[in-house]
Amino acid sequence: MHRLCLLAAALLGLSAHAAEPLKVVTTIETFADLARSVGGDKVEVQTLSHGYQDPHFVEAKPNLMVVLNRADLLVRVGLDLEIGWLPPLVLGSRNERIARGQPGDLDTSTLVEPLDVPTTKVDRSQGDIHPLGNPHFWLPPVNAVRIAKGIAERLGQLRPDDKDYFQQRFAAFVADLKQRAVKWDAAAKSLAGVKVVTYHRSWSYVTRWLKLDEQGYVENKPGIPPSPDHLAQLITSMRANKVSKVLVEDFYNRSIAEDVAAKAGATLVAAPSDVGARPDIKTYPQLVDALLTALTK
Amino acid sequence: MKTALAAVLCASVAWAQAPADAGVDEVPANAGPSLADELDVAAGVSPTSTPVAPAPTANPVLRAFQSLNPDLSVVLDATGGLAGAPSYSLSGDDPELRGGPAEHPAGFTVQEAEIGIQAVVDPYFRGDLFLTIPNLQGLEVEEGYVTSTSLPADLQVKAGIFRSALGRQNGQHLHGQDFTRRPLLNEAYLGADGLRAPGLQVSWLVPTPFFLQLTGEAFSVGAPEDTAHLSTFGGGRRVDLAYTAELKTFVPVTDTVSVYGGLDAATGVTPGVTDADGVLHRAGARTFLEGFDLYVKYKPLNVAGGFFSLAWTTELFVRQVLGPEVLDDTLVDGGLYSQLVAQVSRRVFLGLRQDFLGLPSSALQARVQRTSFSATFAFSEFARLRAHVERETTATDGLGFFSGPPVWGAYLQLEVSYGAHGAHPF
Incomplete structure (x- = not known):
């Protein structure tokens, strides 16, 4: 009887763990919204910066290490946008799940076609340039869809049981944008x-x-x-x-x-x-x- | 259909206000795909979908970034200055100008040339090496350490030679300072180069909802070059290590106000101090150091309303030296500094710092005070020019802090950083 109780408790613990939302941390708020859109109630999202901040110059405040310490997935811009503040936070977080190249690290710049990529050698006489390309890519809807798709796929990779759920939510997100696309097209015109x-x-x-x-x-x-x-x-x-x-x-x-x-x-x-x-x-x-x-x- | 029609009508009302003539050239009618079609392509649901992004590594410039070479950087401090008399003490990376004990130090120096070599080693470690040439006198390893990246239980280990996490300024390199010279307590209580030595550090990110970090360190501190002042560490036998413990916390009071503070403790063995007659005292005595550091910063999250920000730093150490000549003859002294640094425009920072040593004073620690003012102009993120003026007094015969003859000093420091230098912690 005692063993049965222990087994039941263990199973309950496992199922509780499985139902626990994935902890997603994003470097900018737009990615947080995209993660919420495709992740629904199966993710818990926090962002390291606010939308009214210059993402180049976020201060590496130690409380952000605590946020990163618990992250299952870090969604970042890449192209060195966060190079002035993110690396010491990731190192201080002691969270190897989000280390560069791990499944918990999503560099969204790999999902889009970068613009303004230098074709010759650059140096700082040209200012505080981004040698890998322009990192301010998340605003156009096409790129937002690519990023949301990347997040949905990565969430599915981290939580295979919920892969269909994330894909369904991604499809709903795209459908919503397509409805708005008509008026956005008119404005663009x-x-x-x-x-x-x-x-x-x-x-x-x-x-x-x-x-x-x-x-x-x-x-x-x-x-x-x-x-x-x-x-x-x-x-x-x-x-x-x-x-x-x-x-x-x-x-x-x-x-x-x-x-x-x-x-x-x-x-x-x-x-x-x-x-x-x-x-x-x-x-x-x-x-x-x-x-x-x-x-x- | 109705929805689409309504959307088009709404769009024409909401966004038909764009000026038709101002600054618009003739643009051919948009014959390209609609945004909705493009979204389908991006989502990968369109039969005409194409691969999303061309691989950027095709660019030879970008390929260079894929080399596994470490990041290299240089920080150079070119400094000129003039002082009325030699200062009470010099930290290792303070500007050492030409002039002996009886002369007025004056002239130029390269206060520090630092070379940084940093890389991730493997899935378990990253490596950081900082070579320094202070005042053009020899190449030193300022820091050379590996840091673990994947230990369980939120632990992190650092091994090699590194700056202790004790206090605030000790862990910072010269270019992290807001003044040309380090605070007086650096040399007086931590060592001419601060507390940096071969050692081992273990830190633990305590699992609390807020930032709380506990750090313990052990160092093999070498004996100092001279014993004119009593050094807290560096004496005793080979097995006499210096030990430190730090508890640091961070409180984001609001989005704009942050408080970062720590409690610090250390113990070691002193190599002693030589008096005017050349007699060594207190060699081998056990020393204890306790203190706290506090950093309070006001900085708006963006500069839309202006560039003003303000940072207040205070750091204090009290030291006990036990014996050994007379075991109950415990010597207690201490020191502190407090500084305010304000950013007053996009490129200009002003700083004011007050240092005290001998608070409390002891037979071996006179009352010394220094008032420093700095004005820094930042050309960019990577170059700045700093003017530093200071007034220092050393009290004689137990009089007040400001009673001694004043020693004035003035410095102009040009600091540049180039290459890929790693980001600094808060």
């Missing part, structure tokens, strides 16, 4: 060819998706404050080419971009680039809606 200057070279994927005409950058060298000479040339060029919008992420200081836009006769567009960038952007579709609203206003 109205924006095609609009000439823009962006603050940081972080909108390449968006400008390609929306066929915006990217005419230059306020920061001509990423991460380096622009020189007065560059700004003067940029303003002259913007006037000559009738650039209508200066695009800047919410988390940047807008003073220089505002000044450039005012002097060039353009409109400053402060746009969200991540879920959570504003209190009312809680999901990826809301992020795209907010971005398109900001651009078409």
